[in-house]
Amino acid sequence: MQAVRLHGHGGTDQLQLEDVPLPRAGEQDVLVRVHFCGLNHSDLNLRRGTYYGLEEATVQVGWRQTPVQFPLIPGSDISGRVAAAGTEVSRLRVGDPVVLYPYVACGQCPACLRGDDHLCPTVEYLGSERDGGYAEFIAVPARIAHRIPDGVSFEQAAALPVNFLTAWHMLVTRGRLQPGETVMITGASGGVGSACVQITKLMGARAIALVGSREKAARVLESGAEAAVVVGQDDLSAAVQRFAGGDGIDMAVEVVGAATWASSLRALRPEGRLVVCGAVSGAIVETDLKLIYLHHLSVIGSTMGSPAEFQHVLGLLATGAIQPVIDRIYPLAEADEAQRHLETRGQFGKILLQVTDIAR
């Protein structure tokens, strides 16, 4: 089969389109013919060797710190059709349209047994710790393959997993977002940020979106934000005051990290909470702890979410309650160009690779 594999840390020249053996599917696995694979910032960090801002050449989940096994097929957001199913798989049949929950967990530890696969100590992330979707086929345990509901396209399905699962778990499960609350969203035109804008509105809360340009401000207002602030041009504290009143906002969503961390903390009302799921501008920050204890603030970490939450956001997609925005679709052979596009941060919404033809 054709696959784009990453051969080492560095530039996009480390990504090579090549012929590789078809992955082998076990008795509890499905072989999926990949139609679309979405790009994430984690793809870039993996290539650059700056994954989670940690030591070069390692991927860290929980306490584990594992060297990246090259060559590796990247890609975490995957939709396609079941091409073959193992003998012990009864829930899915050949031809079924599926989207993959991006984590493969052990299924046996206390976290897995209560349905928290994302907290499994040996969890593997598709496209980082095991091969992902920049390939015509992928073999995965059938339990992570969720049937795509009627009316949802393969493109929409591939734009959903990482962004909307992360946004839902962070805002609703971890942040306990309530109707009527105010939420400040950094990086609001990015994948997770724009998902946060949509979910904030869906929950009956109000979003103030931080973006990098006037054009992106117009786009986030169209997608449901009540106010937009262009970072570096608009007066953030004045905008927060106008939006939330004198006390400050109820919740800040940190996707950006170092560049916006201090202003996100300062924008919070007493007892406000800051939820953090990313650090694209840098993971090391300086924090005035007085701000946290004198204002009774909560800082809450979050990464991805559970299979049940994944099924829930898939249901929201089916009803049209959420709508992933797709920026541009590249053929698999142009995966390097697609990554360069993501790197420039010029996009609004999801960048996808079309890996195989849907019609065939």
Ligand SMILES: [Zn+2]
């Ligand atoms: Zn487990």
